[in-house]
Amino acid sequence: MTTLADSADRYGPVSRALHWGMAALFAVQFLSAAAHWALPRENALRETLWSFHPALGATLFLLVLLRGVWGLANLANRPPHPGRTGRVAVAGHVAIYALMVIVPAVRLLAAAGSTRGLDYFGIQIFAAREVEVAWMQAAAQWHDELGWCLAGLVLGHIAMATLWHRLIQRDGVLERMA
Numbered sequence: 001m002t003t004l005a006d007s008a009d010r011y012g013p014v015s016r017a018l019h020w021g022m023a024a025l026f027a028v029q030f031l032s033a034a035a036h037w038a039l040p041r042e043n044a045l046r047e048t049l050w051s052f053h054p055a056l057g058a059t060l061f062l063l064v065l066l067r068g069v070w071g072l073a074n075l076a077n078r079p080p081h082p083g084r085t086g087r088v089a090v091a092g093h094v095a096i097y098a099l100m101v102i103v104p105a106v107r108l109l110a111a112a113g114s115t116r117g118l119d120y121f122g123i124q125i126f127a128a129r130e131v132e133v134a135w136m137q138a139a140a141q142w143h144d145e146l147g148w149c150l151a152g153l154v155l156g157h158i159a160m161a162t163l164w165h166r167l168i169q170r171d172g173v174l175e176r177m178a
């Protein structure tokens with residue numbers, strides 16, 4: 001447990017595996033959304049990427065819950081974020097967490113209240129309903145906009161980690177997650 005856990009100097013192997021594994025999966029998820037938005041319907045790449053979007057989104061939802069539990073269990077022994085910039089960084093991370101939960105959750109809620117239901121790798125998660133549940137469908141209207149907000153926050157996060165911390169400040173913040 002001690003070697004797997006985070007410490008004041010750096011994030012431990014579990015936190016790092018979750019961070020980088022999920023970063024790679026989010027890259028594919030944003031790519032599928034961008035292709036869905038930008039490419040014509042008959043485009044093969046768009047259709048292939050889009051066929052993964054619901055299952056990958058549901059997987060990310062499960063992973064973020066796991067990561068949240070692990071993060072809370074390690075809260076007292078994580079690398080510190082001192083000063084005002086530290087508080088801004090923590091607020092940014094909290095906003096990213098909130099959107100990582102809300103974005104897939106509203107779409108899963110809509111699937112639970114739909115006439116199509118939802119399968120996850122061949123396992124039925126939500127059966128198809130005879131009649132749509134209007135309030136569950138309504139929640140999904142925020143999915144796209146909040147999904148793009150998350151993409152924007154992540155771009156800012158990457159710029160801060162690489163340009164600000166690694167190239168300008170050279171303060172070892174990137175290294176504690178690397």
Ligand code: HEM
Nearest residue numbers: 033036037054057058060103104107108111143144147148
């Ligand atoms: C963290 C996970 C997810 C992210 C970041 C995400 C992101 C996005 C984005 C940015 C769009 C807009 C694409 C466009 O403008 O054309 C979108 C659309 C969509 N997503 Fe997701 N998504 C996630 C999870 C899910 C899940 C779990 C489902 C299904 C259960 C889903 C189903 C859909 C559908 C059906 C659309 C197109 C229809 C609509 O506009 O609501 N997504 N997603």
Ligand code: HEM
Nearest residue numbers: 019023026071079089093096097154158161162173174177
């Ligand atoms: C090239 C891509 C990325 C780089 C270079 C990067 C870099 C980092 C670094 C250096 C930290 C530690 C910051 C600190 O201790 O203050 C961190 C933490 C974090 N990153 Fe990233 N990141 C990337 C992608 C992502 C993505 C795609 C997401 C989410 C969609 C994300 C979400 C987070 C969160 C929530 C934290 C807070 C610590 C945690 O709970 O895991 N990052 N990132």
